Amino acid sequence: MIYLTRRVEFSASHYYHSPEFSDEENRRIFGKCNNPHGHGHNYILEVTVKGDIDSKSGFVMDLKQLKDIMNREVVEALDHRNLNKEVPEFAEQIPTSENIAIAIWNRLTPNLRLAQLHRVRLYETADLFVDFYGEA
Amino acid sequence: MKAHLTRRYRFSASHRLHNDAMSAEENTALYGKCNNPYGHGHNYILEVTVSGQVDPRTGMICNLVNLDRLVNQEIVKRYDDGNLNTMDEFQKLVPTTENLCVEIFNRLQSGFRSAKVEKVRIEETMMNSFEYAGGRELAH
Numbered sequence: 032m033i034y035l036t037r038r039v040e041f042s043a044s045h046y047y048h049s050p051e052f053s054d055e056e057n058r059r060i061f062g063k064c065n066n067p068h069g070h071g072h073n074y075i076l077e078v079t080v081k082g083d084i085d086s087k088s089g090f091v092m093d094l095k096q097l098k099d100i101m102n103r104e105v106v107e108a109l110d111h112r113n114l115n116k117e118v119p120e121f122a123e124q125i126p127t128s129e130n131i132a133i134a135i136w137n138r139l140t141p142n143l144r145l146a147q148l149h150r151v152r153l154y155e156t157a158d159l160f161v162d163f164y165g166e167a
Numbered sequence: 168m169k170a171h172l173t174r175r176y177r178f179s180a181s182h183r184l185h186n187d188a189m190s191a192e193e194n195t196a197l198y199g200k201c202n203n204p205y206g207h208g209h210n211y212i213l214e215v216t217v218s219g220q221v222d223p224r225t226g227m228i229c230n231l232v233n234l235d236r237l238v239n240q241e242i243v244k245r246y247d248d249g250n251l252n253t254m255d256e257f258q259k260l261v262p263t264t265e266n267l268c269v270e271i272f273n274r275l276q277s278g279f280r281s282a283k284v285e286k287v288r289i290e291e292t293m294m295n296s297f298e299y300a301g302g303r304e305l306a307h
Binding site for chain 1: 184186188189197198199260261262263265266268269293294295296297298299300302303304305307
């Protein structure tokens with residue numbers, strides 16, 4: 032069992048607001064992140080896959096394939112987007128880093144055949160990141 | 168009390184990904200630019216994690232000097248400014264960073280007595296890295 036981690040960067044805007052709370056509650060719970068005009072981050076995504084080393088290629092999986100899947104499934108869908116308005120997962124869900132990490136997991140996992148998804152780590156800033164291991 | 172300690176090292180080496188068991192076309196298709204016959208290089212960053220009981224007398228798992236001595240002698244001196252394809256261990260094994268991780272782990276595990284070698288992590292570039300813990304699943 033060996034682990035491979037690939038990093039990629041994307042930039043997106045979002046704001047936090049739940050229709051289940053009053054305006055006042057939204058402001059109290061989400062603070063500055065509730066600004067309806069949104070704000071943005073340079074997200075750094077680290078995707079870790081695991082598997083056995085293929086004896087012929089010496090790879091756990093082809094790094095280029097992983098890069099292509101990450102670009103196609105995540106970067107093209109999220110980079111330079113407003114997450115609330117342009118990404119279907121967040122039509123009714125708040126685009127917190129937790130929910131974004133889970134959405135990324137769900138986008139990647141059906142596309143991985145040779146290696147198994149182990150972890151999605153999403154840095155919202157250099158000082159704040161979320162890990163998701165596909166656990167219920 | 169058990170604790171984990173991680174130390175970082177650096178070495179630069181060249182390699183070429185090529186498997187003689189495959190045709191030239193298959194090698195190019197599989198390895199792309201990494202199959203360039205003249206090779207290419209990386210500034211590898213190696214992280215070695217060891218674990219053990221904290222000695223109440225010293226407050227340490229192991230003496231870092233011993234770990235540095237072993238890693239420098241066995242790994243850094245061996246690979247730094249070298250060509251991985253010319254090393255004995257890569258005569259029949261493609262020097263992917265997956266295989267390099269396993270080689271380094273095995274070398275350190277058999278050579279280090281002061282603490283348990285838990286994991287080897289290698290950054291090949293800023294954008295990709297590999298981890299091997301003797302085949303064990305990584306704890307979160």
